[in-house]
Amino acid sequence: MFVGEELARFIQSEGHRVEMVADESGDRAELIFRARGYIFSVNVHDENPPHFDVATAYEIPPWARERAQNATALQDVANDVGGVRFALAANGKTFVVTLDCGSRPLQAFQSDFWSSVARVRDAGVSALERILDRSESRAAANKFITSLTRGE
Amino acid sequence: MDSDRLAPLELALEEEGLFCTRDDDADALRIAFKSEGDRYFIVSYRDDPNFVMVGSGWSLPEGADRERVARITNALNARKKFVKVALWEDENDVLFTIELCVGGAEEVRPHFGRLLDVLRDAATEFFAELRSA
Numbered sequence: 662m663f664v665g666e667e668l669a670r671f672i673q674s675e676g677h678r679v680e681m682v683a684d685e686s687g688d689r690a691e692l693i694f695r696a697r698g699y700i701f702s703v704n705v706h707d708e709n710p711p712h713f714d715v716a717t718a719y720e721i722p723p724w725a726r727e728r729a730q731n732a733t734a735l736q737d738v739a740n741d742v743g744g745v746r747f748a749l750a751a752n753g754k755t756f757v758v759t760l761d762c763g764s765r766p767l768q769a770f771q772s773d774f775w776s777s778v779a780r781v782r783d784a785g786v787s788a789l790e791r792i793l794d795r796s797e798s799r800a801a802a803n804k805f806i807t808s809l810t811r812g813e
Numbered sequence: 814m815d816s817d818r819l820a821p822l823e824l825a826l827e828e829e830g831l832f833c834t835r836d837d838d839a840d841a842l843r844i845a846f847k848s849e850g851d852r853y854f855i856v857s858y859r860d861d862p863n864f865v866m867v868g869s870g871w872s873l874p875e876g877a878d879r880e881r882v883a884r885i886t887n888a889l890n891a892r893k894k895f896v897k898v899a900l901w902e903d904e905n906d907v908l909f910t911i912e913l914c915v916g917g918a919e920e921v922r923p924h925f926g927r928l929l930d931v932l933r934d935a936a937t938e939f940f941a942e943l944r945s946a
Contacts, residue, residue, distance in 0.1 A: 676847025678830045695830025696849060698926050775849045 664767050665690030665705040668713075671771050696778055699785075713770050715777050716759040718750065719785050721792060728753040731792050738788040745784040758785040818862060819844055821918040822855055825925035848929060851936075857918070865918055867925075868910035869932050870901065877943060879904055885942045889935055895928065896935045909935045 669679045672694050683690040688707040693700060699717050706712040721731065728749060735747035735756055748757050760781045762770055770777075819835075819842045826833045826846055833846035844855040856866045873882060879900075886898045886907065901908040909932050915921055921928070 673832070675850040676831050677849075678827075678832060697930065698829070700830075778849075 663687060663690065664707050664711045665692060667767055668692060668703065668705060668771070671774070675775075697782065699782060701778055701781065708764060710764045710766050711770075712764040713762040714759050715762060715781050716757055717781055717785055718755045718757045719789050720755050721753065721789070723754075725792055726753045730795060731756070734791045734795055735788055738784065738791055742780075742784045742787065745781065747784075747788060756785075756788065758788065760784070818842065819855060819857055819865075819918050821922045822865075822925065825922040829926060829929070848933075851933075853929070853932065863914050863916065865913045865915055865921055866910050867913075867921075867928055867932065868908060869936060870906050870908045871936060871940075872906055873900075873904075874943070882907070882943065885939055888942075889939060893931065893935050893938075895931050898935060898939065907936075907939060909939075 663683070665681055665683060669681045669692055672679045672692065677694045677696060680693045681690055682693070690705045690707075692703040692705065694703075695701070701715060701717045704714050704716070725731070731753065732749060735749070739745060739747050745758055745760050748759075749755075750757050758781055760777055762777055822844060823833060823835075826844070829848070831846050831848055833844050836843040836845060840859060842857045842859065846853055846855075851869060853867065853869045856868075858864055882900065882904070886900060889896070889898045895911045897910050897912060899908045899910070900906070911928050911931065913921060
């Protein structure tokens with residue numbers, strides 16, 4: 662059985678609905694499921710052993726969508742957290758956080774599946790907080806500078 | 814009596830992407846479900862339509878110090894919002910419940926994700942404290 666199907670059964674047995682999209686060759690699949698309000702995807706490459714990565718996306722509020730600054734914030738968090746990578750997507754409206762879980766037997770991946778999901782979620786939350794914090798700091802600084810310029 | 818008054822919570826579970834099963838009888842309406850492999854339940858009694866309970870139960874590790882367990886339980890009850898922690902079944906299990914008085918389960922639906930988080934956090938904190946030296 663294709664490893665993606667086995668993993669889908671595992672996620673279902675853990676209580677979660679799963680949608681699986683396999684490519685035509687059948688050696689790659691994306692599994693999509695929800696957990697704690699977030700939508701996650703697991704990419705499975707059916708090698709020997711199979712390769713897995715786990716990802717989710719976060720929306721950046723419109724007022725905080727400054728690509729250069731957000732790219733820096735994401736890189737900072739990636740450096741702090743380790744093991745995850747970030748990418749801005751949809752013209753800077755969202756970012757994707759991905760944990761490369763490497764090539765390993767399915768059972769090994771399943772044994773720490775939820776902790777991998779938690780790592781992705783926590784890294785994403787940290788990144789979003791960093792982006793919002795910087796934006797809010799900048800907004801406050803701008804107000805201050807503006808008021809000084811006006812001589813109030 | 815509305816036999817399907819937990820239906821809004823079934824929808825909430827569906828929105829959370831979770832499977833669930835129903836197990837109603839003459840006394841109670843029950844939903845069982847799993848999230849991240851952990852088991853949870855929802856109960857409402859037919860003779861008390863305003864009562865809704867969401868909960869999870871866990872076995873205590875063998876040989877757990879009962880006095881210490883009781884202290885941790887009490888501390889969580891004092892500190893955590895919403896959740897009630899109780900030792901159960903000859904004190905071999907610990908039960909985490911959220912008990913609500915509502916006009917209907919529809920009122921719970923928009924907050925269901927938060928309530929699940931509270932249950933998860935309470936269990937995580939309980940066992941982390943139990944494991945700590």
